[in-house]
Amino acid sequence: MADQIPFVDYLVLGDEPHLVARECVGCGARYFDRRVACAACGTRDFAAVPVPRTGEVRAFTIVTFAAPGVPVPFVAALVDCDGTSVRGNLVGVDPDPEHVHLGMKVALTTYVTGTDAAGVDAVNYGFAPVGG
Amino acid sequence: MSDDLWILGIHMTKFGKHPDLDLVDLAGQAALAALDDGGVDMRQVQVLAAGNLLGGAGSIGQAVQKQIGQTGIPVYNVANACATGATALRTVCMAIKAGEADTGLAVGVEKLSGAGLLGARPRTEQEGEWKRSGRFGAVQPTDGFIGTESMAGVFAQVGMEYGHRYGGTDFELFARISEKNHAHSTLNPLAAYSKRMSLEQIMGDVMIAYPNTRPMCSANCDGAAAAVVVSDAKLRTLDPDQRRRAVRIRASVLTTDPWEEACQVLPNVNTLTRNAATQAYEQAGVGPDDLDLVELHDCFATAELVHYDNLMLCEQGGAVDFFNSGAPWRDGRMPVNVSGGLQSKGHPIAATGIANVWEVATHLRGEAGPRQIEGARVGLAHVIGLGSACGVHILEKAAA
Ligand SMILES: [Zn+2]
Numbered sequence: 001m002a003d004q005i006p007f008v009d010y011l012v013l014g015d016e017p018h019l020v021a022r023e024c025v026g027c028g029a030r031y032f033d034r035r036v037a038c039a040a041c042g043t044r045d046f047a048a049v050p051v052p053r054t055g056e057v058r059a060f061t062i063v064t065f066a067a068p069g070v071p072v073p074f075v076a077a078l079v080d081c082d083g084t085s086v087r088g089n090l091v092g093v094d095p096d097p098e099h100v101h102l103g104m105k106v107a108l109t110t111y112v113t114g115t116d117a118a119g120v121d122a123v124n125y126g127f128a129p130v131g132g
Numbered sequence: 133m134s135d136d137l138w139i140l141g142i143h144m145t146k147f148g149k150h151p152d153l154d155l156v157d158l159a160g161q162a163a164l165a166a167l168d169d170g171g172v173d174m175r176q177v178q179v180l181a182a183g184n185l186l187g188g189a190g191s192i193g194q195a196v197q198k199q200i201g202q203t204g205i206p207v208y209n210v211a212n213a214c215a216t217g218a219t220a221l222r223t224v225c226m227a228i229k230a231g232e233a234d235t236g237l238a239v240g241v242e243k244l245s246g247a248g249l250l251g252a253r254p255r256t257e258q259e260g261e262w263k264r265s266g267r268f269g270a271v272q273p274t275d276g277f278i279g280t281e282s283m284a285g286v287f288a289q290v291g292m293e294y295g296h297r298y299g300g301t302d303f304e305l306f307a308r309i310s311e312k313n314h315a316h317s318t319l320n321p322l323a324a325y326s327k328r329m330s331l332e333q334i335m336g337d338v339m340i341a342y343p344n345t346r347p348m349c350s351a352n353c354d355g356a357a358a359a360v361v362v363s364d365a366k367l368r369t370l371d372p373d374q375r376r377r378a379v380r381i382r383a384s385v386l387t388t389d390p391w392e393e394a395c396q397v398l399p400n401v402n403t404l405t406r407n408a409a410t411q412a413y414e415q416a417g418v419g420p421d422d423l424d425l426v427e428l429h430d431c432f433a434t435a436e437l438v439h440y441d442n443l444m445l446c447e448q449g450g451a452v453d454f455f456n457s458g459a460p461w462r463d464g465r466m467p468v469n470v471s472g473g474l475q476s477k478g479h480p481i482a483a484t485g486i487a488n489v490w491e492v493a494t495h496l497r498g499e500a501g502p503r504q505i506e507g508a509r510v511g512l513a514h515v516i517g518l519g520s521a522c523g524v525h526i527l528e529k530a531a532a
Contacts, residue, residue, distance in 0.1 A: 005262055005271065007270060007271055007272065007274075007277065007278075008268045008269055008270045008271075008274070008278065009264060009268065009269025009270075010268065010269075029391065029393070030393075031396055032268060032396065032397075033267035033268050033396070034267045034268075034269075039391045039396075040391040058293055058296050059289035059290070059292040059293035059296060059398060060289065060292055061280065061284075061285045061288035061289050061292065061341045061342055061343075061344075062339075062341065062342035063276070063280045063282060063284075063285045063340075063341045063342075064338075064339045064340065064341065064342070065282070065284070065338070065339070065340040065341065066275070066276055066280065066282055066285075067275060067276075067281075067282070070275055070276030071276060072276075074276055074280075076279040076280040076285055076289065076341075077279070077289075078279075078289055078293065078394065078397055078398045083393075084393075085393060085394035085396075085397045085398070086397060087278055087279040087397040087398065088278055088279060089276075089277065089278065089279065097303065097342060097343075102292060102295060102296040103296065113272065113277060114272070116260065116261045116262045117259070117260050117261055118261045120261065120262055122262055122271045122272065124277055124278070125278075
């Protein structure tokens, strides 16, 4: 079985794949990228916190025209995971406005984006519709 | 005598394709025309601020000086995304306010004809083994895999988020905003595109990032704009003819995006615009109801909607009703983007923040020809660049 690595360093794989945010210990602001200090309050210490795996689509776009090499169409979205905003693609849904809706309930899922020369899979996250 | 600053001369080149002119030619032409318009020359100018964002020109200000006058004055080369032109203007205003100059020149120039999708970088093929890079520790570029980096996609989400919050938006509403701007452009001979487009044409055109089709995106083109700014004391020494056409800068404001939840995920273009507008209205001592026209940063149709609200042209959450009332059409209560806006006039990035001021100033001078907003006395020019930076200028017609 091929080895797997997460697409980004804030994705944790395993039985329950989830995202981990760097949370400011001073004010609770959450970041997915590496930070020197908190942009909200200046505190320099962060703690790793898991982000809820389900959320609601607060904004989306269906990108049909992108840079060369980026597969289109895809649905880019802003997902509100119980108070933590997450950027990600919507997957497992037809990329058209009849199937994608504001306020849609979604859950984190993972998929393989590619395999490198050593046979290691890169595993990315996306959000798929849940329920009806 | 007051602290007010004045636009003495201002110019915008034709926006469109200028295959035979380079950045320096275009910027030089705009600068000279602005000086001529103000009735001054480079020997009176004591500070120059210049911007070019994507041309790789390096020190564009010094390059322009080589064409129009190497007088040894300080040059500030500025870059602030789509607010670069407004930043150049603001820089000159600050120098004059600080008392270091009484006359300044601001120039912005860009050549984007034929440029593709902005914000998106071509992918490079993965070779060998996965290696993490960047601040997200990603093994591959994230564009297209974790959301989008294309401007059309980012601003599409900005409009959609407004729709989610307040309701009333759909594809057709955003397309109708674009229909307005394309209709306005037919009266603007300097616009890159000045063809009226039907709603069907706009909605049926190539989809770039839903709900923005191609005509709902700002038009890449070439262009330059320049402005000469003087202090109130300086203006008083000039001829009546120069003074009569001078336009008073009632407010000059630049803001950046304060931290808010979600701003790391989707740039928040709202709060910094609202903050800039609030400061500008306060500085100017006017309110939104006093405005006779507004040029706002409609880089995409989805962006124009949210800025009705951010600039407080309507009550909070009321942008859809505001548009549906017909208010922002040129014969409406609050004409918005009578130039045709970035979607048809064009968006040569670093020129835009001065070109918007030119449009407003031209109406205040009563010199806008067939597209003149009759009796215009006060107007507002707004730009925003992702990153983010927002420039707002409020201008007032000279007292007779
Ligand atoms: Zn903090």
